[in-house]
Amino acid sequence: MGDHHGPAKGFGRWLFTTNHKDIGTMYLWFSFAMFLLGGVFALVIRAELFQPGLQLVRPEFFNQMTTMHGLAMVFGAVMPAFLGLANWLIPMMVGAPDMALPRMNNWSFWILPFAFALLASTLFMEGGGPNFGWTFYAPLSTTYAPPSVTYFIFAIHIMGASSIMGSINIIATILNMRAPGMTLMKMPLFVWTWLITAYLLIAVMPVLAGCVTMMLMDIHFGTSFFSAAGGGDPILFQHVFWFFGHPEVYIMILPAFGIASAIIPTFARKPLFGYASMVYATASIAFLSFIVWAHHMFTVGMPIAGELFFMYATMLIAVPTGVKVFNWVSTMFRGSMTFETPMLFAIAFVILFSIGGFSGLMLAIAPADFQYHDTYFVVAHFHYVLVPGAIFSIMAAVYYWLPKWCGNMYDERLGKAHFWLSFIGLNVTFFPMHFVGLAGMPRRIPDYALQFADFNQIASMGAFLFGFSQVFFLFIVIKTIRGGAKATDEVWENPEGLEWTIPSPAPYHTFTTPPPIK
Amino acid sequence: MRLITKQLASKLLLVFSRLMMLPVLLMTGGQVLAASDAAVDEAQRWGLNMTEGVTAVSREIYDLHMLIFWICVWIGVVVFGIMFYSMIMHRKSVGAVPAKFHESTAVELAWTIVPAIILVLMAIPATSSLIKIYDTTEADIDIKIVGHQWKWQYEYLGQDVGFFSNLSTSQDEIYGLVPKGEHYLLEVDEPLVIPINKKIRFLITANDVLHAWWVPALAVKRDAIPGYINDAWTIVEEPGTYRGQCAELCGKEHGFMPIVVEAMEEQDYQNWLAGKKQEAEELRAAMSQTFSMDELYARGEKVYQANCVACHGVNGEGGLGPSLVGSGITTGPIDNHINVMVNGVAGNVVMPVFGNQLNNIDLASVITFKRNAWGNNMGDQLQPVDILTFKKNQ
Amino acid sequence: MATDSKSVDGYEPYYVPEQSAFPILATIGLFAFVFGLGTFFNEMQAETSGSGRYISIAGFLILSATLFFWFRQAISENMQGMNSMQLKRSYVWGMGWFIFSEVMFFAAFFGALFYVRNFAGPWLGGEGDKGVHIALLWENFKYTWPMMETPDQVVNGAKAAFVGAGEGNSLYPADAHNGLLHWLPLYNTIILLASSVTVHMAHVGLKNDNRSAFKGWLFITVALGIGFLFLQYMEYHEAYVDLGLTLESGIYGTTFFMLTGFHGFHVFLGMTMLLIMLLRAQKGHFSHEDCFGFEAASWYWHFVDVVWVCLFFFVYII
Numbered sequence A: 001m002g003d004h005h006g007p008a009k010g011f012g013r014w015l016f017t018t019n020h021k022d023i024g025t026m027y028l029w030f031s032f033a034m035f036l037l038g039g040v041f042a043l044v045i046r047a048e049l050f051q052p053g054l055q056l057v058r059p060e061f062f063n064q065m066t067t068m069h070g071l072a073m074v075f076g077a078v079m080p081a082f083l084g085l086a087n088w089l090i091p092m093m094v095g096a097p098d099m100a101l102p103r104m105n106n107w108s109f110w111i112l113p114f115a116f117a118l119l120a121s122t123l124f125m126e127g128g129g130p131n132f133g134w135t136f137y138a139p140l141s142t143t144y145a146p147p148s149v150t151y152f153i154f155a156i157h158i159m160g161a162s163s164i165m166g167s168i169n170i171i172a173t174i175l176n177m178r179a180p181g182m183t184l185m186k187m188p189l190f191v192w193t194w195l196i197t198a199y200l201l202i203a204v205m206p207v208l209a210g211c212v213t214m215m216l217m218d219i220h221f222g223t224s225f226f227s228a229a230g231g232g233d234p235i236l237f238q239h240v241f242w243f244f245g246h247p248e249v250y251i252m253i254l255p256a257f258g259i260a261s262a263i264i265p266t267f268a269r270k271p272l273f274g275y276a277s278m279v280y281a282t283a284s285i286a287f288l289s290f291i292v293w294a295h296h297m298f299t300v301g302m303p304i305a306g307e308l309f310f311m312y313a314t315m316l317i318a319v320p321t322g323v324k325v326f327n328w329v330s331t332m333f334r335g336s337m338t339f340e341t342p343m344l345f346a347i348a349f350v351i352l353f354s355i356g357g358f359s360g361l362m363l364a365i366a367p368a369d370f371q372y373h374d375t376y377f378v379v380a381h382f383h384y385v386l387v388p389g390a391i392f393s394i395m396a397a398v399y400y401w402l403p404k405w406c407g408n409m410y411d412e413r414l415g416k417a418h419f420w421l422s423f424i425g426l427n428v429t430f431f432p433m434h435f436v437g438l439a440g441m442p443r444r445i446p447d448y449a450l451q452f453a454d455f456n457q458i459a460s461m462g463a464f465l466f467g468f469s470q471v472f473f474l475f476i477v478i479k480t481i482r483g484g485a486k487a488t489d490e491v492w493e494n495p496e497g498l499e500w501t502i503p504s505p506a507p508y509h510t511f512t513t514p515p516p517i518k
Numbered sequence B: 001m002r003l004i005t006k007q008l009a010s011k012l013l014l015v016f017s018r019l020m021m022l023p024v025l026l027m028t029g030g031q032v033l034a035a036s037d038a039a040v041d042e043a044q045r046w047g048l049n050m051t052e053g054v055t056a057v058s059r060e061i062y063d064l065h066m067l068i069f070w071i072c073v074w075i076g077v078v079v080f081g082i083m084f085y086s087m088i089m090h091r092k093s094v095g096a097v098p099a100k101f102h103e104s105t106a107v108e109l110a111w112t113i114v115p116a117i118i119l120v121l122m123a124i125p126a127t128s129s130l131i132k133i134y135d136t137t138e139a140d141i142d143i144k145i146v147g148h149q150w151k152w153q154y155e156y157l158g159q160d161v162g163f164f165s166n167l168s169t170s171q172d173e174i175y176g177l178v179p180k181g182e183h184y185l186l187e188v189d190e191p192l193v194i195p196i197n198k199k200i201r202f203l204i205t206a207n208d209v210l211h212a213w214w215v216p217a218l219a220v221k222r223d224a225i226p227g228y229i230n231d232a233w234t235i236v237e238e239p240g241t242y243r244g245q246c247a248e249l250c251g252k253e254h255g256f257m258p259i260v261v262e263a264m265e266e267q268d269y270q271n272w273l274a275g276k277k278q279e280a281e282e283l284r285a286a287m288s289q290t291f292s293m294d295e296l297y298a299r300g301e302k303v304y305q306a307n308c309v310a311c312h313g314v315n316g317e318g319g320l321g322p323s324l325v326g327s328g329i330t331t332g333p334i335d336n337h338i339n340v341m342v343n344g345v346a347g348n349v350v351m352p353v354f355g356n357q358l359n360n361i362d363l364a365s366v367i368t369f370k371r372n373a374w375g376n377n378m379g380d381q382l383q384p385v386d387i388l389t390f391k392k393n394q
Numbered sequence C: 001m002a003t004d005s006k007s008v009d010g011y012e013p014y015y016v017p018e019q020s021a022f023p024i025l026a027t028i029g030l031f032a033f034v035f036g037l038g039t040f041f042n043e044m045q046a047e048t049s050g051s052g053r054y055i056s057i058a059g060f061l062i063l064s065a066t067l068f069f070w071f072r073q074a075i076s077e078n079m080q081g082m083n084s085m086q087l088k089r090s091y092v093w094g095m096g097w098f099i100f101s102e103v104m105f106f107a108a109f110f111g112a113l114f115y116v117r118n119f120a121g122p123w124l125g126g127e128g129d130k131g132v133h134i135a136l137l138w139e140n141f142k143y144t145w146p147m148m149e150t151p152d153q154v155v156n157g158a159k160a161a162f163v164g165a166g167e168g169n170s171l172y173p174a175d176a177h178n179g180l181l182h183w184l185p186l187y188n189t190i191i192l193l194a195s196s197v198t199v200h201m202a203h204v205g206l207k208n209d210n211r212s213a214f215k216g217w218l219f220i221t222v223a224l225g226i227g228f229l230f231l232q233y234m235e236y237h238e239a240y241v242d243l244g245l246t247l248e249s250g251i252y253g254t255t256f257f258m259l260t261g262f263h264g265f266h267v268f269l270g271m272t273m274l275l276i277m278l279l280r281a282q283k284g285h286f287s288h289e290d291c292f293g294f295e296a297a298s299w300y301w302h303f304v305d306v307v308w309v310c311l312f313f314f315v316y317i318i
């Protein structure tokens, strides 16, 4: 067995590695790079929207920025970050020596940089990159698309293959690699949420693949899936896309729930309230996520029965999500709290995600959605669930586990400064979007009417503040990796979980023999 | 540089002082309270909230919106309240000792059932509004709306009246060469005109990609889908001008295809309709007329500005479409030129088919204009009849 | 490296391979394959020819070669006894979930067929709430399934881009019960169902250590797979050449060819897998207690079979 081998030397270590920790690290760095890239695209958007009128970019380029921003953030930043965390943590949390299928694990990762290189290169192609939004509705993305759409389609294909392989690996690890005695209901919630997320991924990524395959056929082989003239329907595209797309947004939040459920008990010094109900709530959310997709399509003119069904089903999701929020609050209640950086991010996560959830619930009310749909109100909603939701949870996780990964403690003062800068920047950016949205500003426009000017200006300034604070985050992380106070094995006061029973930094191979489970 | 920073700083100050007033604005829910008249004015200028609109449906939606909003606010106050209470009272630094409890089926049940009941309460008014919105029967007037890249086409069914509605904001305003007007980006050359207190049914479709026809004050938003027809309806109660925008990404100029609805008294509407019919009559008569070069050129320039600049540039220099300066079509055989204009470019979906979007006079003028503008100097010209002949011979 | 399996306390070490170059090579192959394919498609569209096809073929070769050596190594590791029972279970889970992902891929296309036949089609033909005003666009279009004349044709006549095969050219008209072709899907159903049985018989043979039965039944299964593909080829030929039913004939041709085409492609994949298993069997691989490679292929084969039964029902019968 390769128990006592250290990592190989040189770049080959990263290219050929089968070690879950190396692969986790690569996922995380890749994700951060994509976050900055997607962030730069966002800053182009915000800079153009700083004032009414066209200043910096032409409308066709603006649309490419919007599209690439959404794609880079969703597929490049959030999903790989969660996969990185899963790679690092799941084997350590369930007491396994590595991921179930280590070589395939490496393959899943390395596809991603190639897929994104292909995607990003379309920006330099003739006719420009994808300009049809991250939802790429047909026929704008088929008959009316630039030629680079073909590469976009294949990039999505291989990205999907990567996600599916990654998920298969995670499921096999969780179901098959737990140390003896680690029963399902003893698993940390992060593992549970990932198990369910992986299931969602395997269920919907192939549907996305089917969706882009239909596009490919319509573009190059004369089929008529999305053309009424041939008997198809552009709305069919939306049904297929959102059958993927809605579960996708829960893919981006369920692991975040797991992270919050790990961090909050540690700093409240009290066990998580309602562990079992958390598991059931996660499963219910996953189940419901399959039957709500058309809430993105309330204005396409569905028959009223469909409209009502999707409205009711969507509203229902508030119930299990509420259970989670209430459980977190009850965990804090009568705890003994301290507010280190991970906890600050986790608390902000709970509050701001709930606000995003509330606006989600408002969107779910179909008649009201006729006014909200495709306005900045929607943009505000999903940034509230994604930025302080997914992104904050990832940052919380990094602060929480980084000492375990690299053996050094981060600088608490800097961490807190990063938190407050991000917190303020984020709210200044995205809160005003609620107002411009309600006042009637459509999304995906490079220029707007004068009454939206003031709030857009605020939002743009906030965006730059928020963006700047993420460069600061990069600085903090690098500083911590390169030195700093040595972390203890437990790092925090009495945290729960197997990962705290091993030394910091975690040795290259852990649990080559299974640990005892109490 | 200093000036800009100063301006920014004062702007920021202003902005934040306004933000401080937000709670007040929200508390009043946009309702006029004597004391906060000024605040309400502010709210309107800043556009904080959804418009109440001018139809029964739009008001219903507004009320629904406020209802859910307040429910969410109250849930938030309770949940975050408890959370902040623990964060303040149960800190380690004030000596809090952690309790041991970690589950309770009763509590879990309670907070499953109570939100579910709240949801049911929300769903009831939502359902009834939705049913109303979907009742498109028994309309007084049918208007077919077609979305094109990037303009709207209106057709009054059974009236023989129809026209295109284009953005009328100039490129100079957009690029900041001249000051922006009051209705920047929300103004069109020909608004949709409807009578008040009549049930108008909109039959909405599209010609190329998806668009969405949206006027907030009417609370009508419906996607325009090529090959399918969506219907929606409205009864406007107050005369006025109501503005909206395309609400579905439809390509490059998605941000530049506004909607303007002019609602007027029945009598004014009838007059307008009669005027339109007369115009159509005159146009038909003009089809057989002969125009002078200057007339054609002037008219053609207008047509060009309205329909072509988006892709071919203000001076024909090109953009999304090729340059028209000295191109093989604009300076080649005139029949090819007519063909491009009437039938589009084979195998290219970007260049629209203008054959039935522009009338023969406009087609003749714009072709004449292009062949003589920007140094193309072909010197030739077309009359509407030439186009007619061309179309007949196809 | 891994030595013996069972250690004292009943725990087997999990085999974690050392560094491997396979994944990155496979990535490069996959990337070149899709990049080349994309380029090739765009060249086709622009009616030019360039390097696309060559890049694509090169990528495909790199990918296939890598996978070949990768599998060969995995097999040899197994034969050297490095794999614990636990690792074998990981492979089982892996294959199971992979098949589930394939099910969902087909679900997208079945979903499209369902939507078109129950919603979009009838609406275009003027039925339902959304059909009330549709005559403004597609006057005179009547919805039938199979859709032999597209809305495009009804309105645009000779200028239509989507040209249906035309009445009487239906591959399987509801009322025609003569001719070989009509029965072809049924024959194919029988073939595939039979092949599911034969692959099972091969499994039984292996379990009983009857290697000649194993190999014999496996051979028959592969042969049946080839037979299926041959009949499908005849069907496509008939459709394209004689009936003018193509991918471009509107939604009927679209759904028909996409569903049966992807299925046929999966039959081809499954058959290739079984063929490899046959070759491995020839080399003496597999025993009655360790034959997951073969089992995985046979599961895949059963999956392909189930998809066909659904196809037969939804595409050909109703």
Ligand code: HEA
Pocket (backbone or CB within 6 Å): A135, A249, A250, A252, A253, A295, A296, A314, A315, A317, A318, A319, A321, A322, A323, A325, A353, A354, A355, A356, A357, A358, A359, A360, A361, A363, A364, A365, A369, A372, A373, A374, A378, A381, A382, A385, A386, A389, A390, B072, B075, B079, B115, B116, B118, B119
């Ligand atoms: C992480 C991602 C994420 C998450 C978690 C959610 C969560 C939810 N979303 Fe969101 N959504 C997106 C990402 C996400 N969304 C994105 C990206 C889009 C736009 C896509 C695009 O068009 O580009 C979108 C768009 C979107 C729409 C379409 C809007 C439109 O285009 O018109 C709708 C409509 O129903 C919706 C609803 C909801 C609902 C009901 C939830 C619920 O899950 C929220 C549940 C949570 C709560 C309600 C808060 C906590 C609960 C309590 C405290 C309990 C008590 C509460 C009550 C009883 C009210 N979302």
Ligand code: HEA
Pocket (backbone or CB within 6 Å): A035, A036, A038, A039, A040, A042, A043, A045, A046, A066, A067, A069, A070, A071, A073, A074, A077, A078, A132, A133, A134, A135, A379, A383, A386, A387, A390, A391, A429, A443, A444, A445, A463, A466, A467, A468, A470, A471
């Ligand atoms: C997880 C997902 C995610 C995240 C994190 C974000 C983050 C941000 N988004 Fe998001 N956004 C989406 C997902 C996300 N977005 C999606 C799905 C859409 C819909 C797309 C569509 O319509 O199709 C969207 C659309 C969208 C719009 C609407 C565009 C439109 O409709 O035209 C806007 C506008 O303001 C916006 C802004 C921002 C901003 C300011 C951030 C900020 O949080 C970004 C923070 C900035 C940085 C992190 C940059 C830091 C870098 C530097 C300062 C430079 C340093 C450089 C180097 C070191 C190289 N986004």
Ligand code: CUA
Pocket (backbone or CB within 6 Å): B147, B148, B150, B210, B211, B212, B246, B247, B248, B249, B250, B251, B253, B254, B255, B257
């Ligand atoms: Cu038309 Cu957007």
Ligand SMILES: [Cu+2]
Pocket (backbone or CB within 6 Å): A245, A246, A249, A292, A293, A295, A296
């Ligand atoms: Cu959704």
